[in-house]
Amino acid sequence: MNTKKFIAMIAAAAMSALAASAALAAGASPAAGTYKAPVNAYGQPDLEGTWTNATLTVLERPKEYGDRKGMTDEEVKKVEGEDAKLVADGNAPTDPKVKTTDLPHDCGRGFSGAGCGYNSAWIDPGSTIMRVNGEPRSSFITDPADGRLPPYKAGVTAPGMEQYAHRGENPENMTLAERCLTSFGYSAGPVMLPLLYNNNYEIAQSRDTVAIVVEMVHDVRMIHIGAKHRTDGERPWMGDSIGWYEGPTLVVETTNFPRATALRGAWKDLKVTERFTRVGAHRVLYQFKVEDPSTWDRPWSGEYEFTSSKGRIFEYACHEGNYALEGILSGARADDAAAAEKAKAAVANKTAAAPAAPSGTKKQ
Amino acid sequence: MTRGKFLNKKIKVLVLVTVAGSVAAMSMSHAQPAAAPHKASAAGALDRVGGHPNFSGVWSVMNTANWNIEPHLASAALELRPGPVVPVPAKAIVALGAVGSVPAGMGVVEGGKIPYKPEALAKKQDNQKHYLERDPEVKCDLAGLPRANYMSLPFQIVQSAKTMLFSYEYDGAVRDVLFNDPGPAPIDSWMGQSVGKWDGDTLVVTVTGQNDSTWLDRAGNFHSGDMKVVERWTMVNENTIRYEAEITDPATFTRPWKMSMFMYRRLGDDARLQQFKCVEFVEELMYGDLRKEPLK
Numbered sequence: 148m149n150t151k152k153f154i155a156m157i158a159a160a161a162m163s164a165l166a167a168s169a170a171l172a173a174g175a176s177p178a179a180g181t182y183k184a185p186v187n188a189y190g191q192p193d194l195e196g197t198w199t200n201a202t203l204t205v206l207e208r209p210k211e212y213g214d215r216k217g218m219t220d221e222e223v224k225k226v227e228g229e230d231a232k233l234v235a236d237g238n239a240p241t242d243p244k245v246k247t248t249d250l251p252h253d254c255g256r257g258f259s260g261a262g263c264g265y266n267s268a269w270i271d272p273g274s275t276i277m278r279v280n281g282e283p284r285s286s287f288i289t290d291p292a293d294g295r296l297p298p299y300k301a302g303v304t305a306p307g308m309e310q311y312a313h314r315g316e317n318p319e320n321m322t323l324a325e326r327c328l329t330s331f332g333y334s335a336g337p338v339m340l341p342l343l344y345n346n347n348y349e350i351a352q353s354r355d356t357v358a359i360v361v362e363m364v365h366d367v368r369m370i371h372i373g374a375k376h377r378t379d380g381e382r383p384w385m386g387d388s389i390g391w392y393e394g395p396t397l398v399v400e401t402t403n404f405p406r407a408t409a410l411r412g413a414w415k416d417l418k419v420t421e422r423f424t425r426v427g428a429h430r431v432l433y434q435f436k437v438e439d440p441s442t443w444d445r446p447w448s449g450e451y452e453f454t455s456s457k458g459r460i461f462e463y464a465c466h467e468g469n470y471a472l473e474g475i476l477s478g479a480r481a482d483d484a485a486a487a488e489k490a491k492a493a494v495a496n497k498t499a500a501a502p503a504a505p506s507g508t509k510k511q
Numbered sequence: 512m513t514r515g516k517f518l519n520k521k522i523k524v525l526v527l528v529t530v531a532g533s534v535a536a537m538s539m540s541h542a543q544p545a546a547a548p549h550k551a552s553a554a555g556a557l558d559r560v561g562g563h564p565n566f567s568g569v570w571s572v573m574n575t576a577n578w579n580i581e582p583h584l585a586s587a588a589l590e591l592r593p594g595p596v597v598p599v600p601a602k603a604i605v606a607l608g609a610v611g612s613v614p615a616g617m618g619v620v621e622g623g624k625i626p627y628k629p630e631a632l633a634k635k636q637d638n639q640k641h642y643l644e645r646d647p648e649v650k651c652d653l654a655g656l657p658r659a660n661y662m663s664l665p666f667q668i669v670q671s672a673k674t675m676l677f678s679y680e681y682d683g684a685v686r687d688v689l690f691n692d693p694g695p696a697p698i699d700s701w702m703g704q705s706v707g708k709w710d711g712d713t714l715v716v717t718v719t720g721q722n723d724s725t726w727l728d729r730a731g732n733f734h735s736g737d738m739k740v741v742e743r744w745t746m747v748n749e750n751t752i753r754y755e756a757e758i759t760d761p762a763t764f765t766r767p768w769k770m771s772m773f774m775y776r777r778l779g780d781d782a783r784l785q786q787f788k789c790v791e792f793v794e795e796l797m798y799g800d801l802r803k804e805p806l807k
Contacts, residue, residue: 188560188672195674316803318794327790349687351669351676353567358669358676365685367678369667369784384786459687462700466790467652467724476801483803 184395184425187352192395194350194357194423197460198431198453200339201273201346203230206449208286208294216294218283223276230274237267256343271344277451279432287340288449296411297443306412315479318472325472327465328384329408330363335385337368337401337419338410338435338449345463347456350423357390357397362460370399377403384408386419397423413439429455557712557746561672564712564746569777569784571665575616577658579730580770581625582618589613589729590642603643613729619661619770625732626765638731646729650797651789653684653701655725656718656740657756657770665777667784675707675714680787688716696720699736714744735762750776 187193203226212218218226233255254263256272276283286294299305313320324331332342339348342363349360359368370390377387387403399421404414422434436448558565578589588600588611604611627635638645648654654662664680675688688707696704696719703721707714723736738760745753752774759767776782799805 195671318798318801326794328788349676351674352671353565353669356567356667356669358667358678360676360678360685365683367683367685369678371783384788459689459693461698462653462702464653464701467701473798473801476798479803480801 182425182427189352189354191352191392192397192425193352194397194425194431195352197347197349197456197458199273199346199348199456200341200433200451200453201271202277202341202451203227203273203275204277204284204286204451206287206338206340207296208288210293210295212285212294214292214294216282216284216286216289218276218285220283222285223283227275234267234274237265237270241266265343269344271346273341273346279450279452280426284451286449287451288447290448291445294449297445297447299412300442300444303412303442306409315475315482318476321472321475323407324364325475327364327469327472329366330361333408333410334363335361335366335368336410337386337388337399337421338437339421339433347460348453349460357399360460362463364465365463370397376400382406382414386417393422395424399423410437411442413437413442415439416441426452557749560670563709563714565670566668566675566714566744566746566752567670569665569667569782570752570774571663571777572661572772572774574619574661574772575614576619576661576770576772577663577728578613579616580619580661580728580732581730582620582623583613583616583730585615586613587611589646590640601643619772621769621771626768628763628765631733631763635731635733638726638733642729642731645726645731647725648729649793651682651793652724653682654679655701655721656686656703656705657742657758658725658727659684659686659702660742660754660756660774661772664787665781665784677705678784680784682787682789688714701725703740710743712745714742716742716744718742733763734758734760737762747773750778 185193187195208216237254248260253259256270258265277287278284288294288296291297311320311322315321318326322331323329329335330342330345333340334342334346339359339361345362347362349358351358351360355372355374357370357372359370360366361368366385368385368388370388372390372392374389376389382403382405384405385408386401386405388399388401390397390399392398401419401421402417404410404417406414408414410417410419417437417439420436420438422432424432424434426432431453432450433453434448434450436446437443438446560567575583587598588604590601590604591598592601593599599605600607600611625635643649648662653659659677659679659681660666662679662681666677666679669676669678673690675690677686677688679685684702686702686705688705690707692706693704699720699722701722701724703718705716705718707716709715718740719738721734721736721738721740723734726733738758741757741759743753743755743757745755747753753771754774755769755771757767757769758764795806
């Protein structure tokens with residue numbers, strides 16, 4: 148071992164000791180196995196590579212599974228089979244004579260009518276159930292035991308569509324994704340959650356920084372190793388992430404979230420702790436713990452595994468090709484103009500239909 | 512003396528000045544995070560990773576290349592219109608006053624002038640007349656290369672023994688340096704495809720596959736979609752990079768040409784890349800007329 152490597156390892160060990168005293172573990176340690184995680188030239192756990200979290204498993208557990216986080220082989224086969232059929236149906240040629248109003252009412256994944264415009268070829272949400280240490284999972288959330296978000300505190304309500312009540316009136320009334328500011332869903336997180344497509348991430352590590360490049364909107368999470376949270380009251384996009392290494396695990400703690408990227412309504416007092424552990428040549432265990440005492444009475448936590456992604460991430464230049472936002476706003480103005488014309492015509496018709504007042508009489 | 516030779520001669524002086532300056536800056540900076548932003552090294556020795564110089568850190572230029580890569584004096588605005596006596600700022604820039612004016616610079620083009628083909632020079636001059644509507648930076652489009660390197664905002668290099676990631680503050684742009692050449696870029700993009708190799712301690716990055724929508728600066732200097740950029744990154748000391756880019760684009764220029772400049776490591780509290788998601792800042796410009804009630 149050369150001197151530099153030795154010094155780097157000593158530094159990493161010292162960091163781990165400091166971190167352990169902080170007692171901020173998000174979840175249980177990964178099961179001990181025979182796999183020995185690689186160490187990089189800085190003496191850190193080597194997490195570099197391109198990774199994906201695409202999966203059919205979702206954050207919150209469907210209620211039919213109750214408190215079962217694991218799934219049977221039959222259940223896995225059913226879910227994956229139904230998805231395969233959905234993909235095949237979605238890949239079937241569309242009759243060019245069909246109008247949007249003729250499209251299926253429900254084409255899966257929450258889409259219907261004109262929203263069925265995405266053929267399966269355009270999406271890539273994953274085709275398999277998430278496995279953690281080989282066990283197929285019914286949800287990412289493992290705590291609470293029912294795999295679902297805990298109830299909101301009294302007086303706190305889940306964010307709904309009311310935030311888009313003025314949709315179409317101004318660019319600022321549109322979603323962050325439509326404005327190309329972040330992904331739809333919560334791709335960059337934290338918590339980093341998969342979505343309809345582009346579930347790819349690249350991790351790069353230097354001595355003092357871990358960068359996580361998020362394919363969606365080329366967001367980059369900069370995690371400052373060994374740093375302290377900012378105390379100036381500023382809340383950057385994706386929050387303020389600091390990190391440290393605990394043995395084979397990268398621990399990332401994020402606070403100072405902005406309101407714009409609230410996680411299920413939580414932002415002001417939100418703290419997310421993530422743990423990244425390489426558990427196989429092509430697997431990184433991702434564990435998370437979410438705390439916000441002003442939103443939930445208790446923390447919630449969960450886990451899934453990233454798998455290595457073949458190939459590299461290509462540029463997602465969203466804003467540069469964002470014809471949709473201009474189109475949506477233009478469409479809304481066209482609707483406004485049509486509505487104004489209709490109202491004007493209605494007034495004109497009403498005036499024309501009204502009986503003329505007899506001449507020589509006075510209004511009473 | 513060519514600009515290249517002049518720069519080489521200046522390096523030795525800069526090494527001394529920069530080292531002295533950085534020592535002073537470190538002693539004056541605020542309390543630092545537990546992890547040092549870069550590894551302290553013995554005098555004259557560069558930090559290395561994977562056997563190569565370690566470029567990890569936050570860097571930026573200290574020049575006016577993004578305003579104009581060619582030598583230029585200060586001027587009233589990037590876009591001018593005829594005035595009764597001398598040209599005056601375009602109407603949309605007037606309200607900015609001195610803030611809308613252009614700072615002078617020695618330029619970064621070796622030899623001073625870009626060797627445009629005549630028709631390309633005419634286009635460049637026309638670009639200047641229509642700066643506000645044509646410069647992709649105005650609309651917060653990705654900057655492309657080499658421009659992303661010398662914008663006023665910094666960039667961070669995250670380097671390990673096998674990876675080199677460039678993360679730019681402007682518009683959150685990123686690029687990976689690929690050390691296994693995958694062949695021609697399968698599709699053009701704003702930031703192109705960067706393929707790297709080491710020439711001794713110099714990192715050589717060949718950038719291709721860029722589209723023709725980016726500019727080289729705010730002065731209308733442009734390129735075609737066939738441009739090839741060969742960058743040479745050399746650390747002259749732990750806090751200074753000498754950067755050189757050779758531009759080859761036969762559709763636009765009569766011959767390959769080079770630009771060169773220095774980049775400096777950000778120290779202390781400045782050594783943290785901020786976010787400049789300018790997309791939301793240009794919504795009024797791009798979509799203001801489509802509001803339900805456009806502002807007056």
